[in-house]
Amino acid sequence: MRLSQYFLPILKETPKEAEIVSHRLMLRAGMIRQQAAGSYTWLPLGKRVLDKVCRVIREEQDRAGAVEILMPTIQSADLWRESGRYDDYGKEMLRIEDRHGRDMLFGPTNEEMVTDIARSYIRSYKELPLNLYHIQWKFRDEVRPRFGVMRSREFLMKDAYSFDIDYESSKAAYDRMFVAYLRTFARLGLQAIPMRADTGPIGGKLSHEFIILASTGESEVFCHRDYLEMPVPGEGVDFKDAPALAQTVEQWTTPYAATEEMHDEAAWNALPETERLAARGIEVGHIFHFGTKYSEPMGATVAGPDGKETPLFMGSYGIGPSRLIAAIIEASHDENGIVWPMGVAPFDIGLVNMKPGDADCDAVCERLYGELQAAGHDVLYDDQDTRAGAKFATMDLIGLPVQLIVGPRGAKAGEAEIKLRASGERETVAIDKVLDRLKA
């Protein structure tokens, strides 16, 4: 993408309303724009990051055997009356009346709707296990939305729902999602720690929040230092091997880890002081096992091996991609701007033409731009006629992992400079060697 043809509205001043660093940087880098309280437009740079985060989430959901669907945002209140949550949910639910006076709502979550889908199609235990997920906009009418997309009212959520014939197989479904979440966060460059959690309005007994440690986190968390070194299952993990997955989950849930709400002072104090890690954390995922909480009242039953109708055992599994992006920035930035981990960066490479109009600079940049794209790189090419200082400041602010800088002297000598955003390391490389160097 050529910057001259892109829409990257960088803000020079730090917006006053932004209280936390991710909000400030997302506004300054032209990633988002507030449209109303807790409601944001994703500008082109932000949209690219959102797509990349969703792609990683999708790949790991698919790998774990979940199947993608897409449910509508607007739901009928009648479904929620069946589960009993319509009256329970409170003012966070955005209630709507349509032109015929029917009660509708903007879905804050989809347990009822997906249970309705399951009960209308699934007849037999032979069609299980099944896990259906979607990535769709949700609305929760928070009293005081703040922190940008970290706590907005309209937000994107990936929510998966598992259906099984009994507790044992639904625990295996829970384990699959647990491991998929470990992998997802690791691929996004985040160290996420699963912590036993309160189940709130979703319900059920077994639940984990995935928390990343960041000094700007919203709440205090307490965990064993061992988590910092615990290995995340690799790409080859076998999602059909239930015992191995259960063992991974066991390993990841045995050392002490708790949010403030679930904190147990006695257990905590029993740990040697050198093993205690008290920090601030941001919730980036939440998984629930709630058995038959929805299937029973809603009549979602299937025939078991004995022919008897049994209510489905269910779990639900949420990740908020929009919030996740803010969390990544909280965990990965410096005084100059964002430092994107590879894999979620909006572009891999920022190609900087220091002197557009200079024949050498233009020729070298055009050549590199073409070659890098042909090699599969996402390149943002700054072809604009602006000051060097502004160019560098923008590149640092938007945090692309690699900057490739072409100035008139270097271009004449057949050289470009590679700068790594994370380390600040710089290296001069012959034009012919740039592609090879970037591979390494």
Next chain:
Amino acid sequence: MRLSQYFLPILKETPKEAEIVSHRLMLRAGMIRQQAAGSYTWLPLGKRVLDKVCRVIREEQDRAGAVEILMPTIQSADLWRESGRYDDYGKEMLRIEDRHGRDMLFGPTNEEMVTDIARSYIRSYKELPLNLYHIQWKFRDEVRPRFGVMRSREFLMKDAYSFDIDYESSKAAYDRMFVAYLRTFARLGLQAIPMRADTGPIGGKLSHEFIILASTGESEVFCHRDYLEMPVPGEGVDFKDAPALAQTVEQWTTPYAATEEMHDEAAWNALPETERLAARGIEVGHIFHFGTKYSEPMGATVAGPDGKETPLFMGSYGIGPSRLIAAIIEASHDENGIVWPMGVAPFDIGLVNMKPGDADCDAVCERLYGELQAAGHDVLYDDQDTRAGAKFATMDLIGLPVQLIVGPRGAKAGEAEIKLRASGERETVAIDKVLDRLKA
């Protein structure tokens, strides 16, 4: 994807509520499920088609220089009061009050919001031209939603908005989108004819609807037969060559073409009878040039070359991917089911194992499934132990372009059968030659 691990809820009976063939086939093929009046879940097969259609739309928008953003679904009523449309829009707009009593609405379109974005960032004509698009769910509270996703209340829309400094450049922007639309529909296997259109609540003077001809179309349309043979610009079209694009638009708008509303009996009767084509049509896209209709009341101005503030010249360009899928099916089906054009089919190939459990069949199918995927094909592998008749009926119903059938005798002899869905042509091919044959 293995069918045993997929979620493909085929319906054996034709649902009574479905009045048109696309609605019937989408329900029967397990593509969609109705959740409320005019509101649908996209089941896995439908979601895949939706993604493929959106991908084609995106590629052509990007090629034409539009930049993707994502605006929220919920909008503030205040914005719509600025343009004067809040009161004008009528009961089709879903009006909402939030917990603080603020007036909101579920966006039926985004002219106001995108104008607000433009006025807050664009300062100078030097930042133009700009075209911002997004693909987002819209809601229009139709009195009587029907025909499945053809006329639903919650529907997906790609809407693009162009910003220019004067009429001439905004006409060039209109031409770019016009040509991008011709290409988009052609890639989706549709013959779309642009027709002068009424501008309705969007406003402006210049507008075209893109209509595809289908016997089940919602309205009568009238056009010159020449349209059936008119060449659509190829992949190499240069979107920077404004005069060439204007010429293409000229060519595509000169012969007679009109919807019922705009029909001119005198002009029609002046055509030789052999050149007249009266048919039924389905609207699949609609583009508008409305100049300063929104920028003036909303104060979206930029500095021109002379330093004077000028209101932005704008256009908007809509395609409904969800409705488009129904239109594709209306135009491409037979008595056995859907016939997907290549490029939007949910999977390219349906691999049918006629006798799962038979060692030869299983071995051949596993090998082909692996090889086809490695070669980049999307394959749905029917590995289920069901009757041959049911397998064939399902494959025909879901309309994958190629069926690859492996039975026990063929497997023993090292052969498989290729069946093309569209023509019904069958061919027996040696297992080793399957990949080469599919390339051709």
